[in-house]
Amino acid sequence: MSPADPPGLDLSRLRAHLDEQAPGLVEGALTAEVVEGGRSNLTYIVGDGTSRWVVRRPPLGHVLPTAHDMSREHKVITALRPTKVPVPETITLCQDTDVIGAPFYVMEFVAGTPYRSADELAALGPERTKAIAGSLIDTLGDLHEIDPASVGLADFGHPEGFLERQLRRWKKQLDSSRSRDIEGIDGLHERLASALPASGAPAIVHGDYRLDNVLVDGEDRITAVLDWEMSTLGDPLTDLALMVAYAERGRINLDIVSNVSAAPGYPGTDEVIARYAERSGRDLSALDWYVGFAFFKLAVILEGIYYRFTHGQTVGAGFEQIGDAVGPLVALGNETLKDG
Template sequence: MSDQDPPGLDLARLRAHLDRERPGLVTGPLTAEVVQGGRSNLTYVVSDGTGRWVVRRPPLGHVLPTAHDMGREHRVISALGPTPVPVPRTLLLCQDPDVLGAPFYVMEFVEGTPYRGKEELERLGAERTRAIADSLIDTLVDLHAVNPAEAGLADFGRPEGFLERQLRRWKKQLDASRSRDLPGIDELHERLAGRLPASPEPTIVHGDYRLDNVLVGTDDEIKAVLDWEMSTLGDPLTDIALMVAYAERSTLDLSFVSNVSAAPGYPGTDEVVARYAERSGRDVSGLSWYVGFAFFKLAVILEGIYYRFSHGQTVGEGFDRIGSGVAPLVAHGNAALKED
């Protein structure tokens, strides 16, 4: 690996592999930059001076390949290519760790903006902000309308018992990172466990659907949905509820999370849910359970980050403030369940 290579990406080995598997694709020396954002997998934009492509691989030093399954991500994006859901075109999957040190895949580069803060939307104005938010909702409706079997994804997950498994998984995660008293979180879990809803017909779910996980074009339409590492077959209401929770948590003054929903023109929670319900035809009358679960999940994620930071396992700007964000999320989760 040369001094010009970003961590985890040997450009000479990548070039040799692309020349072998996709001859003629690359026509000049490769350069690369790491893309910030995303949950954990590493993303690079690679260019030969003429064309641009995106490479995705697991994080450096990963030990659980099932948590960073490149084949799974590549499969869902490839399967959604012919559907109305906008995704990048996949070009290559490499499962051989000898090439880059881990499996990876290559997809086309899509022009677009991942809006991460309300200031970015404020510059566009309320009308365009509303159009972007509407497109975000409509794209989720399109995803949930895809027939998994027709897309070749009938075995992409185990929808039976999906909510029960999800709740058990996140409780296990909480127990693994519990190092302090978290008022209300056990009550929230108990109430969720005691009121598990019956899921509707399963769909492909994204698992982390929000504005900064999509690329928006200059026409304010969604050009590509990204970060499919949490996707599976399951309950579609978990996706729309997470969107609601992300929007509501931006009012909690947590400086380290996206606050796009606070921008003028961004529709309120009721409007978001109403548009999704009208366009999808789904019954959302029991959505408060899902919103409560979304807040529980977000609280567990933040507590895990706080735990790693407090034990010296994570460094970086802003991590010292994450611990204070957990209690408000727990309170919002309990409040959501009281709305029933």
């Protein structure tokens, strides 16, 4: 690799691959920058001085291909391209690890802003903020309306038993990160396990749907939904509930999580739910369970980060306080289920 190459991306090998797979696409010498954010997979913006593209690959040092499956991301984005859900156009998928050292795919660069804070939205004013949030909700409804089989995604997941598997997975994750007593978390899990709702019609689930995982243009339209690494077929209400939980987390002082719902003009939880219900036509009578589960998941995720931080396995700004948010998230989950 050249000293000018970013970590994990050999630009000369990438250029040779693109010249072979998409002749004439690249005109000049390639440059690249790493995009901050994202759950774990690495994102680069690559350009030749005239055009730009996006490259996605697994994290550095990655050794378990099934955990960061580039082909799954590529497949769902490619499948959704003809639908109402805005996604980038995919260009090539490479599963030959000899090219850059890991599987990767290339897609078009889409202009837009990923709004991450209430301050960013406040600068736009309440009317624009409301319009952006409305587009976010409507796009989620559009995603869940798609018949997976109609876009070639009938085999993209196993919706049967989805909620049971999800709850089991996150309990296992919690158990692997236990280093202290967390008041109420076992009770929250027991409440969730004893009241599993019956899922409605399965849909394509994004898995981490929120405002900073989409791009918004200057006319407040969503230009692309990004970060599909957790997508599958399953119960779509898990997407809606996670949006609600992220919004309700505004009651907790947690700087490392997006607080866009605190911006003037952002719709309240009841309005978000009502708009989604109207758009999707789905039965939301059991939504409290899903929101309680979303709080459980967030608590487990943060406890895992706290565990790794206290064991010297990760570093980052704000991680020293992250453990303080776990208890309040658990309390919100129990409160949601008691009130439901």
